[in-house]
Amino acid sequence: MNNFTYYNPTKIIFGKDTIKNIGKELRENGIRKVILVCGRQSIFSTGVYDRVSASLIGWHVDFVRFSGVQANPILSKVQEGIKLARQEEVDAVLAVGGGSVFDSAKVISAGVKYDGDVWDLFTGQAKIKNALPIFGVLTLSATGSEMNGNAVITKTDENKKWGIGSRHLYPRVSIIDPEFQASLSTRDTVNGAVDILSHVFELYFDGSKNVELMQEYSEAIIRTVMKNVRILITDSADYEARAQIAWAATLALNNSNGTGRRGGDWASHDIEHSVSAFYNVAHGAGLAVVTPAWMRYVYQEDLLTFARFAEKIFGIAGGTEEEKALLAIEHLLKFFIEIGAPVTLKELGVQYEDLEKMAENAVQQRPLGRLKKLQKEDVLAIYQLAWDTGSGELPV
Amino acid sequence: MNNFTYYNPTKIIFGKDTIKNIGKELRENGIRKVILVCGRQSIFSTGVYDRVSASLIGWHVDFVRFSGVQANPILSKVQEGIKLARQEEVDAVLAVGGGSVFDSAKVISAGVKYDGDVWDLFTGQAKIKNALPIFGVLTLSATGSEMNGNAVITKTDENKKWGIGSRHLYPRVSIIDPEFQASLSTRDTVNGAVDILSHVFELYFDGSKNVELMQEYSEAIIRTVMKNVRILITDSADYEARAQIAWAATLALNNSNGTGRRGGDWASHDIEHSVSAFYNVAHGAGLAVVTPAWMRYVYQEDLLTFARFAEKIFGIAGGTEEEKALLAIEHLLKFFIEIGAPVTLKELGVQYEDLEKMAENAVQQRPLGRLKKLQKEDVLAIYQLAWDTGSGELPV
Numbered sequence: 001m002n003n004f005t006y007y008n009p010t011k012i013i014f015g016k017d018t019i020k021n022i023g024k025e026l027r028e029n030g031i032r033k034v035i036l037v038c039g040r041q042s043i044f045s046t047g048v049y050d051r052v053s054a055s056l057i058g059w060h061v062d063f064v065r066f067s068g069v070q071a072n073p074i075l076s077k078v079q080e081g082i083k084l085a086r087q088e089e090v091d092a093v094l095a096v097g098g099g100s101v102f103d104s105a106k107v108i109s110a111g112v113k114y115d116g117d118v119w120d121l122f123t124g125q126a127k128i129k130n131a132l133p134i135f136g137v138l139t140l141s142a143t144g145s146e147m148n149g150n151a152v153i154t155k156t157d158e159n160k161k162w163g164i165g166s167r168h169l170y171p172r173v174s175i176i177d178p179e180f181q182a183s184l185s186t187r188d189t190v191n192g193a194v195d196i197l198s199h200v201f202e203l204y205f206d207g208s209k210n211v212e213l214m215q216e217y218s219e220a221i222i223r224t225v226m227k228n229v230r231i232l233i234t235d236s237a238d239y240e241a242r243a244q245i246a247w248a249a250t251l252a253l254n255n256s257n258g259t260g261r262r263g264g265d266w267a268s269h270d271i272e273h274s275v276s277a278f279y280n281v282a283h284g285a286g287l288a289v290v291t292p293a294w295m296r297y298v299y300q301e302d303l304l305t306f307a308r309f310a311e312k313i314f315g316i317a318g319g320t321e322e323e324k325a326l327l328a329i330e331h332l333l334k335f336f337i338e339i340g341a342p343v344t345l346k347e348l349g350v351q352y353e354d355l356e357k358m359a360e361n362a363v364q365q366r367p368l369g370r371l372k373k374l375q376k377e378d379v380l381a382i383y384q385l386a387w388d389t390g391s392g393e394l395p396v
Numbered sequence: 397m398n399n400f401t402y403y404n405p406t407k408i409i410f411g412k413d414t415i416k417n418i419g420k421e422l423r424e425n426g427i428r429k430v431i432l433v434c435g436r437q438s439i440f441s442t443g444v445y446d447r448v449s450a451s452l453i454g455w456h457v458d459f460v461r462f463s464g465v466q467a468n469p470i471l472s473k474v475q476e477g478i479k480l481a482r483q484e485e486v487d488a489v490l491a492v493g494g495g496s497v498f499d500s501a502k503v504i505s506a507g508v509k510y511d512g513d514v515w516d517l518f519t520g521q522a523k524i525k526n527a528l529p530i531f532g533v534l535t536l537s538a539t540g541s542e543m544n545g546n547a548v549i550t551k552t553d554e555n556k557k558w559g560i561g562s563r564h565l566y567p568r569v570s571i572i573d574p575e576f577q578a579s580l581s582t583r584d585t586v587n588g589a590v591d592i593l594s595h596v597f598e599l600y601f602d603g604s605k606n607v608e609l610m611q612e613y614s615e616a617i618i619r620t621v622m623k624n625v626r627i628l629i630t631d632s633a634d635y636e637a638r639a640q641i642a643w644a645a646t647l648a649l650n651n652s653n654g655t656g657r658r659g660g661d662w663a664s665h666d667i668e669h670s671v672s673a674f675y676n677v678a679h680g681a682g683l684a685v686v687t688p689a690w691m692r693y694v695y696q697e698d699l700l701t702f703a704r705f706a707e708k709i710f711g712i713a714g715g716t717e718e719e720k721a722l723l724a725i726e727h728l729l730k731f732f733i734e735i736g737a738p739v740t741l742k743e744l745g746v747q748y749e750d751l752e753k754m755a756e757n758a759v760q761q762r763p764l765g766r767l768k769k770l771q772k773e774d775v776l777a778i779y780q781l782a783w784d785t786g787s788g789e790l791p792v
Contacts, residue, residue, distance in 0.1 A: 001411070001636060001639040001640070001643070002411065003410060003411025003412060003413075003414060004408075004410050004411060005407065005408065005409050005410070006407070006408040006410065007405075007406075007407035007408070008404070009403075009405040010403075011401065011402070011403040012400075012401065012402040012403070013401050014399060014400050014401070014402065014655070014656075015397070015398065015399025015400060016399060017399075018399065210636040210639070210640075212620060212623075212640060213616060213617070213620045213640055213643060213644055213647075216612075216615075216616030216619065216620065217613060217616055219612075219616075220609060220612030220613055220615075220616060221609070223612065224608060224609045224612065227608075240397060240606040243397040243606070243656070244397070244606075244608060244609055247397070247609060247655065247656065248609055251609075251652075256647075256652065259410070259643065260410070260639070260643065
C-alpha cells in the first residue's frame, strides 16, 4: 500500500426533503449573499429551484441567479460568472445542478480570487491559492464533484477539455436529495451510471499492489451501480435505487477509494475528454465507448486484476487469466448495450478521419495513463478499437 | 436508506515514516504548545516517542508530557490531565498511543473548556460546546478513535464505562504509521482485530434496510481483517497486513460505514463495557466473548442478514436461513478460537455470581440495542450464554 493523505472536509446532507436546509447551512457559515449557478431548465421544472430559493429567502441569504450552464461546461460561461460574482460582491458560490454546474461553480469561486485569466489555473501558469466558499445542491449523481476538489472545463476555441484540482475547491456543504433525480431521463441516468463505473475503473485498474480493501470497496460500488441502474431503467422513480446510486457516485470519487493507490490511471477519461471536446457528446456516453476499448488495449499489463474483475463482478470462474479478462470486457460491453449506452464512436457520430487529430489533442496536456503509458499512437489505436467494437458477435 | 449527515474533517496521514510530520502539522494549525498524552511504556521502547519529540523540537512546538494512561482509561487520570493542561496553558492536546490514549486526550480537550466536573459531559448534565484542538499519532489500530468524535472513559468507583461523542472531538490530524505496530504482542493484535470486527458487526446487524452498498463495505472490512490478522499471528511485522488492518480499523468507525443506517446496534459494546468495568479485561477480549453470545440471542430478529453474513463471509451456501445463521455464528466462534481470542467469560476470570450485577450495571446509562431492545434480563441471559460457549463441540 502506498503512503497517502486523506482529507475531505465536505459536509454531506443526504436524503429526502433535505434541500430546505441550504439556507440554514449558508447562514451558519456566515454567508449573506451567493451567486446561484445553475443550468438551463430541469431545476425549474422539478421544483428544485423553488425549494432552494424559498430556503434562501427564509434564511435571509441574498442571491443573484447565474443560469445557463450546459453539459461539458465552457470557459467563456465561467468567465461571465466570475464577472457577475465580482460585480455583485457575493460571499460564496452556490451550485444547484449536476456535475457541470458544480464544476463551473468551483472554477468561478477560484476565478474570483485570481487576478489574471482563470485559464492560467488550468495551464499551470498560476496556482489556486484561494477561492470563495462553495456550497451545492446536487440534482444528478455522476461526477462526484459534490465531494471533491476537482473541476473540468472546456475551452472550445482550442478543443481543450481540461481539469484542475485543489483543496480550496471542496464544497463546504453539499445536499443530495435522490428523490429529485426521479425525473431524470433514462439517458442521463445511464450516462451517470457509466461515469460512476468509469471512476471506479480508473482507480481499480491503475496497477496498484496491496490495496485489497480498496479493491473490495471498488467491487462493491461496481456491483451496486450495475444492479441499481438496471432497476432505474425500468422504474426511474425507485427511491432506494436512486439513493444507492447517488451515494455510490459520491464515494466513487471522494478520495476514499483512492487511498493507498498509485493515483488512478485516468487515461480513459483523458481519451474521452478529447472526444467530447470535438463532438460535445455526453461524458458518460463517451466513456461507455472508450473504456472497453482501453481495456482491450491494456489488459495484458495487469492480467491478475482483470481476471479478478471477471470473477468478482461477472462470476466468471473458469479459463485462463487471459480468457477471463477478455470475457469480462465482453460482459461489460454487453452490459453497456443492455442499459442503452453507446459502445462505438460511430454511434456518437464521430468521423473516422478525425481520430488522428483527436489523438493528438488527447495527449497535449500531459502524458496519459499509469497502468500503461500511452503516446499518441496508442490513443489512436484505442480510438480505432472503439470506432466499432471489432467483434462480429456484438450488435453495433 | 435513512437520511444522514456525513461530516468528518480529520486529516489522515498514513504510511511509512510519517510520524516526523507531526510538528509541521501542529505549526500549520497555529499550535505552539501541547500536552502530550501517552501510555506507560511501548512508545518509549519502539522509538515513537523519540520521533514525536524530535519533530516537536524541530518545529518549535513546546510540550509537556502526560504519561501513564492505561487500557480502559479512567476518569481520575483524565482529571489530572485537565489540571495539567490548564496549568501549562497548552493550545492543543496531542495523543501518542492507541485508542485509550486518544480517548483520554479527547476528554481532556473537552474538560479544559468546561468549568464543571468533566463527568457531567458523560451523564448528560452538560453538553460539549467547545474543546481544545486534538492531534494524534496512532500506535495501535483498533478503536477508530483517530478519525471520529467518540471517547469512552471508566469511572472506577461506580463501575461505569461510558461513552461520549461530539463534533468537537474529531482529531484535526491523525498520523498512522503501521510500521510501528510491528512490535505489538499477538494478544494486542488479536484484541485490536476483534474490536474492529465488532464495530462492523454493530453496524451490519442493526436491522437497517436498503443499505446494500454499506453492507458490501462492511463485508469488505470483515474479510480484510480476518485474512490479515491470520497473517499477523504468524508474522507480526508483515507491513502490508498491518497496513490493511490499520486502514480497515479507521474506516470501520469513521462514520462512513454508518451512513444510511439506523445508527448501529451497540448492545455488544455496552454489554462488554460492563464486563471490563468490573474486571478490567481488554476491550477486544471482552468483545470476542460477548459478540457471539449476543448473536445467538438475537439472530432470529434478522435471519436474512445473518444468512447473508454466512454466505458472504464464510461461504456457507446450503441450508435454511436459520441453519446458515447458526453455522455462521459457530464459524465466527471458531475463528476467534483459532486466532487465540477468549470466547467465554470463564476464561476472562469472571465469577458466575457477578453476572447479575454486571447485567444491572450494563443497562443503567440507557436502554441497550437496536436490532432487539435488551432489558436487564436479556443481558443476563447473554452473559449466561457467554459464560461458557454452550456447545459440547467447541473447546472451552
